[in-house]
Amino acid sequence: MSRTSAIVWGAVILAGVVVVCQGAHQDWELQRSGDGNQMRFTVKKFEPGHGKWSSTFDTPFQRFRGLSLDTVDGGGKAQFEYVQDAGKLVCEGGFRWGRGSGSFRFVPNPRFASELKSLGYDVPPDEALFSMMLSGISLDFAREAKEAGLQTSIEQLADLQRAGVTLEFIRDARRDGYSGLSARDYIDLHTQGVRTGFLRELKDAGYDLSAQEVISLQVQGINGEFLRQLKSYGLHPKASELVQLRVQGVTPQYLEGLQAAGYSDLSANEIVSLHLQGVRAEFIQAARDLGYRFTPRELVELRNNGVDAGYLRRLHESGMRTLSAMEITKLKQNGVD
Numbered sequence: 001m002s003r004t005s006a007i008v009w010g011a012v013i014l015a016g017v018v019v020v021c022q023g024a025h026q027d028w029e030l031q032r033s034g035d036g037n038q039m040r041f042t043v044k045k046f047e048p049g050h051g052k053w054s055s056t057f058d059t060p061f062q063r064f065r066g067l068s069l070d071t072v073d074g075g076g077k078a079q080f081e082y083v084q085d086a087g088k089l090v091c092e093g094g095f096r097w098g099r100g101s102g103s104f105r106f107v108p109n110p111r112f113a114s115e116l117k118s119l120g121y122d123v124p125p126d127e128a129l130f131s132m133m134l135s136g137i138s139l140d141f142a143r144e145a146k147e148a149g150l151q152t153s154i155e156q157l158a159d160l161q162r163a164g165v166t167l168e169f170i171r172d173a174r175r176d177g178y179s180g181l182s183a184r185d186y187i188d189l190h191t192q193g194v195r196t197g198f199l200r201e202l203k204d205a206g207y208d209l210s211a212q213e214v215i216s217l218q219v220q221g222i223n224g225e226f227l228r229q230l231k232s233y234g235l236h237p238k239a240s241e242l243v244q245l246r247v248q249g250v251t252p253q254y255l256e257g258l259q260a261a262g263y264s265d266l267s268a269n270e271i272v273s274l275h276l277q278g279v280r281a282e283f284i285q286a287a288r289d290l291g292y293r294f295t296p297r298e299l300v301e302l303r304n305n306g307v308d309a310g311y312l313r314r315l316h317e318s319g320m321r322t323l324s325a326m327e328i329t330k331l332k333q334n335g336v337d
Contacts, residue, residue, distance in 0.1 A: 026046075029100065038060060039058065077093075087130070192218055199214065226252065227242075235266075250272060290313065315331070
């Protein structure tokens with residue numbers, strides 16, 4: 001390649017670099033969010049080679065220093081700062097018709113990084129500080145998370161904050177005996193609507209479950225009252241069996257009927273089998289009143305062969321009072337009525 005060609009190609013590459021650099025920008029948009037002092041803030045970044053990124057969230061107007069509501073509503077040029085513990089956005093631009101836009105630059109807070117290090121967290125790079133600033137991670141949150149015994153990274157702190165997990169939720173869960181939960185566990189529990197009251201009820205009922213098992217029970221609508229009913233019948237099924245009872249429609253009333261008929265020592269699988277096969281508590285009670293003590297398997301077999309309480313009474317009244325379940329079934333199958 002000639003020297004002239006090299007110079008030309010060098011100029012082209014340099015021009016391309018200049019264009020790329022000129023294309024990078026960081027923008028903001030701001031407007032009121034409903035009533036009160038809440039503002040809807042949008043932060044956007046574009047970097048050639050990395051694409052576009054944006055985040056929109058509502059935040060109190062007090063977070064914006066150097067900005068007046070008169071400017072927001074009436075319009076005009078604006079220079080202000082959006083301030084959080086991790087740093088601030090220095091914003092320039094203007095407002096028109098209640099909407100503002102412009103450019104910003106991020107200024108990290110060195111004290112924030114220093115305090116995180118003293119608390120035992122890794123020192124975050126500026127990009128991580130930028131994300132923490134947008135997430136609103138405060139030093140108080142980081143400090144109290146450590147005091148609550150939660151071992152987590154700064155990235156997980158941001159995830160907790162974004163998911164709405166509060167320190168009160170973490171402290172209450174630990175107080176109720178859930179001390180080994182991870183940040184992901186807390187996020188999943190909170191997202192699925194699990195409240196610490198339910199965690200306490202599970203512990204009171206003798207259950208020591210993982211976060212995913214707790215969520216499975218929550219999704220199926222299992223509550224403290226259902227657990228207390230099971231406990232009153234002497235039942236303490238596994239978490240998977242709890243879900244099975246609930247999914248198959250076994251109610252506390254059905255359990256109460258079984259108990260009244262003398263079947264208070266059944267396993268969860270036996271209860272589900274009776275319920276699915278249509279063995280009603282009334283039938284079991286009637287058989288009990290006539291002196292029968294059938295096993296769950298025998299009750300299912302009788303039910304499947306059309307034996308009901310009326311048939312048992314007719315046999316009893318005819319003097320056949322000591323028949324086994326198998327004998328009763330054979331009589332029914334052979335048309336003896």
